[in-house]
Amino acid sequence: MDLALTEAQEMLKNSAREFLERECPPSLVRAMEDDERGYPTHLWEQMAGLGWMGLAFPQEHGGEGGSLTDLAVLLEEMGRAMLPGPFFGTVVNVGLTILDAGSDFQIQQYIPRLASGALIGTAAMLEENAQYSQDGINMSGELSGDSLQLSGSKLFVESANTADLMLVPVRTSGSGEHGVTIALIPGTASGVSMSALESIARDRQYEVSFNSVSVPTEEILGGVGEGWPVLKRSLDRATALHCAVSVGGAQKVLEMTVEYTKQRVQFGRPIASFQSVQHDCADMVNAIDSARLATYQAIARLEDGLSADREIAMAKVLANHAYKWTTLTAQQLHGGIAFMEEYDLQMWTRRAKVAELKFGTSGPHREVFAQSMGLV
Amino acid sequence: MDFRFTAEQDEWREEVRAIIESLITPELEEEMQNNSDLGPGPAGKAFMRALGEKGLLGIPWEEKHGGLGRPLMDQYIFSEEIGRIGGLYTNSTAVNMVGPTITRVGTDEQQDEWIPKMLSGEVECALGYTEPGAGTDLAGLETRAVEDGDEFVINGQKMFTSAAHFSSHIWLLARTDPDAPKHRGLSVFLVPMDSPGITVRPLWRMDDGRTNEVFFDNVRIPRANQIGEPNRGWYHVAMALDFERVSLGGRYAGLLKRLNALVKYANETTANGAPLSQDPYVRGQFADLGIKLEVVRMFSYRTAWMIDQGQVPNYESSAQKIIATDLIQEIADFGVELLGMHGQLTKDSPHNRLDGELEQAYRSGIFLRFGGGANEVQRDIIARRGLGMPR
Numbered sequence: 001m002d003l004a005l006t007e008a009q010e011m012l013k014n015s016a017r018e019f020l021e022r023e024c025p026p027s028l029v030r031a032m033e034d035d036e037r038g039y040p041t042h043l044w045e046q047m048a049g050l051g052w053m054g055l056a057f058p059q060e061h062g063g064e065g066g067s068l069t070d071l072a073v074l075l076e077e078m079g080r081a082m083l084p085g086p087f088f089g090t091v092v093n094v095g096l097t098i099l100d101a102g103s104d105f106q107i108q109q110y111i112p113r114l115a116s117g118a119l120i121g122t123a124a125m126l127e128e129n130a131q132y133s134q135d136g137i138n139m140s141g142e143l144s145g146d147s148l149q150l151s152g153s154k155l156f157v158e159s160a161n162t163a164d165l166m167l168v169p170v171r172t173s174g175s176g177e178h179g180v181t182i183a184l185i186p187g188t189a190s191g192v193s194m195s196a197l198e199s200i201a202r203d204r205q206y207e208v209s210f211n212s213v214s215v216p217t218e219e220i221l222g223g224v225g226e227g228w229p230v231l232k233r234s235l236d237r238a239t240a241l242h243c244a245v246s247v248g249g250a251q252k253v254l255e256m257t258v259e260y261t262k263q264r265v266q267f268g269r270p271i272a273s274f275q276s277v278q279h280d281c282a283d284m285v286n287a288i289d290s291a292r293l294a295t296y297q298a299i300a301r302l303e304d305g306l307s308a309d310r311e312i313a314m315a316k317v318l319a320n321h322a323y324k325w326t327t328l329t330a331q332q333l334h335g336g337i338a339f340m341e342e343y344d345l346q347m348w349t350r351r352a353k354v355a356e357l358k359f360g361t362s363g364p365h366r367e368v369f370a371q372s373m374g375l376v
Numbered sequence: 377m378d379f380r381f382t383a384e385q386d387e388w389r390e391e392v393r394a395i396i397e398s399l400i401t402p403e404l405e406e407e408m409q410n411n412s413d414l415g416p417g418p419a420g421k422a423f424m425r426a427l428g429e430k431g432l433l434g435i436p437w438e439e440k441h442g443g444l445g446r447p448l449m450d451q452y453i454f455s456e457e458i459g460r461i462g463g464l465y466t467n468s469t470a471v472n473m474v475g476p477t478i479t480r481v482g483t484d485e486q487q488d489e490w491i492p493k494m495l496s497g498e499v500e501c502a503l504g505y506t507e508p509g510a511g512t513d514l515a516g517l518e519t520r521a522v523e524d525g526d527e528f529v530i531n532g533q534k535m536f537t538s539a540a541h542f543s544s545h546i547w548l549l550a551r552t553d554p555d556a557p558k559h560r561g562l563s564v565f566l567v568p569m570d571s572p573g574i575t576v577r578p579l580w581r582m583d584d585g586r587t588n589e590v591f592f593d594n595v596r597i598p599r600a601n602q603i604g605e606p607n608r609g610w611y612h613v614a615m616a617l618d619f620e621r622v623s624l625g626g627r628y629a630g631l632l633k634r635l636n637a638l639v640k641y642a643n644e645t646t647a648n649g650a651p652l653s654q655d656p657y658v659r660g661q662f663a664d665l666g667i668k669l670e671v672v673r674m675f676s677y678r679t680a681w682m683i684d685q686g687q688v689p690n691y692e693s694s695a696q697k698i699i700a701t702d703l704i705q706e707i708a709d710f711g712v713e714l715l716g717m718h719g720q721l722t723k724d725s726p727h728n729r730l731d732g733e734l735e736q737a738y739r740s741g742i743f744l745r746f747g748g749g750a751n752e753v754q755r756d757i758i759a760r761r762g763l764g765m766p767r
Contacts, residue, residue, distance in 0.1 A: 001385075001449065002378045003681050069377055258763050273766045275752070278759030285758050286695050293674040297379040314667045366663035373666045374636070375653040376643045 038204035039085030048117030062112035079248030086159035094121030141170035416465035481604030504548035583740035691762030708737035
């Protein structure tokens with residue numbers, strides 16, 4: 001048992017925090033909410049220069065050879081800073097999935113460029129039914145000769161506007177776990193169109209339509225009809241890693257709240273001296289620590305190739321609660337001032353709700369955990 | 377990071393499990409069945425002393441004191457195995473709270489005298505803190521200890537002294553300087569319970585357990601029984617309370633056993649034509665409780681791991697105390713609800729379910745949320761020590 005970050009991880013955490021505080025302050029996040037692109041290109045380039053996109057990829061493919069835990073440490077800092085842009089999609093949803101299931105050709109073709117930040121990726125999984133399950137994949141794909149023809153539309157596709165490479169699961173046959181096929185499609189492919197979705201987090205999400213888009217079969221990831229296990233592993237990784245994003249956001253909100261309540265004087269004393277305020281903050285600490293421990297436990301199991309369904313489900317339930325509840329309690333303790341649009345707290349509050357929805361709300365994850373307890 | 381046990385730790389668990397099981401006699405089983413709420417009887421005490429002979433009362437203790445010199449995590453594993461069976465007496469107050477305090481604040485002579493006797497089970501401790509007028513505001517206590525030559529003379533009353541009726545000693549906090557500020561005029565003593573002038577009267581808890589009030593009428597004890605610095609008793613007791621919170625770790629295994637029994641019940645019991653386990657509300661409740669139980673486990677490991685790394689848990693032991701004790705109540709609450717009308721029936725009723733354990737657990741679960749430092753005070757500690765929020 002070893003519950004500490006390594007020295008290198010501590011360094012990564014500190015340098016990432018310092019960099020993001022300088023280069024990605026809340027004012028930038030706020031500006032990007034109304035920006036068409038959604039993130040500044042120069043920030044992306046700086047991150048590439050730091051090797052962040054390559055952190056978790058093997059050195060032989062142009063990465064830094066880091067672990068999933070290293071990546072989680074970085075994502076925690078990104079969640080803290082509400083980093084806008086396509087990092088998660090590029091590295092986690094697309095990059096790690098290709099690394100896991102890609103052919104030699106696909107790995108050679110894509111990983112070095114994803115790792116260097118030259119290529120931006122996104123996953124286009126969800127459809128109108130918005131289910132993170134095998135039954136959610138209904139968009140049709142038809143094989144004819146050496147190509148796969150895609151028609152239909154995908155929802156909640158993040159940063160589709162800047163994506164060079166889309167990972168698109170479709171149904172080529174059957175139902176349920178069988179017959180899911182994953183296609184890798186250039187963002188600029190002929191027949192692809194998109195329209196923006198307006199959301200509570202004001203981030204860049206799109207409905208992406210595919211009108212007879214043709215994909216050569218060498219761009220199929222994991223085999224024809226064999227896509228579901230690949231997608232399941234991809235979702236597991238993404239779910240666990242996204243918990244780190246939530247934990248980072250929640251931690252920052254807790255710190256802001258403690259700071260504010262120490263400054264805010266009412267009845268002649270700082271409101272931080274009131275027990276009711278202290279108890280709310282103590283409960284935030286417990287919620288965040290629970291989520292963090294569960295998150296790193298789940299990621300450690302994934303890293304070691306162990307079964308992790310139970311641990312991921314638990315991490316997601318705890319992270320959903322920690323982030324959302326911390327932001328709502330923070331709003332309450334701040335009162336009127338933070339209800340104002342110009343105050344920064346509300347940006348975390350809106351993102352916390354989205355983090356709860358992404359990769360499954362607590363309901364389905366509780367069900368996974370309940371099954372692991374032996375309930376029939 | 378690595379959240380798994382090492383192969384050595386797994387072996388250790390097997391080893392202690394086998395020893396514990398080998399020491400459970402038919403007499404002990406019968407005694408626990410009939411007498412469990414009143415504290416250990418002769419068989420329970422014999423079991424405890426047998427653990428002492430095997431070295432298992434002194435797992436993390438230094439070898440010079442008769443301990444095994446093993447990491448605290450090994451103590452946790454032992455606690456889990458003890459908790460898995462439930463109702464076993466392990467002299468925990470002496471070896472997990474009082475003893476560690478004596479090794480930090482006692483003289484060499486005091487350590488040599490008391491620690492080996494605690495690790496053998498010869499010395500057992502009741503905690504003499506609370507008084508009728510001093511509960512959460514413990515420093516307001518009024519029991520006096522007055523120097524008289526080579527002795528102290530003690531007068532006053534303690535309340536809710538849970539183990540007083542079966543312990544050899546009481547770890548007593550008393551006022552030695554009435555003129556000092558209230559936190560700075562207290563000292564701690566180890567007082568033999570057979571000292572002339574001590575009277576113990578039972579108080580019956582709402583869960584049928586026994587606690588006591590203890591009266592001190594001119595009780596004389598040797599000066600050597602005053603432990604640590606005079607008038608620093610408050611700080612010594614605060615240290616002992618930190619150790620107590622850490623020792624709550626063993627709750628995991630007992631709670632897991634209870635939850636598993638409820639899962640089995642839900643799977644096997646039909647309501648409105650389907651197993652209870654298929655009710656979405658029931659499944660959601662189970663999942664929340666199961667997840668919280670895993671949090672209890674991780675929080676317990678966190679404090680043990682920190683101590684083994686040479687760190688001092690700050691707010692973490694308070695966090696562990698809150699999470700564990702709230703959950704004890706929540707599981708009992710849900711358990712009774714799951715059993716429906718049968719949930720109210722006691723262990724003596726032929727119509728009860730799961731031996732009436734949940735009904736009893738619902739009553740007893742109330743205790744630990746305020747006992748051992750009320751959870752509200754633990755939240756104060758997290759906010760003040762952990763987050764630096766002001767008084």
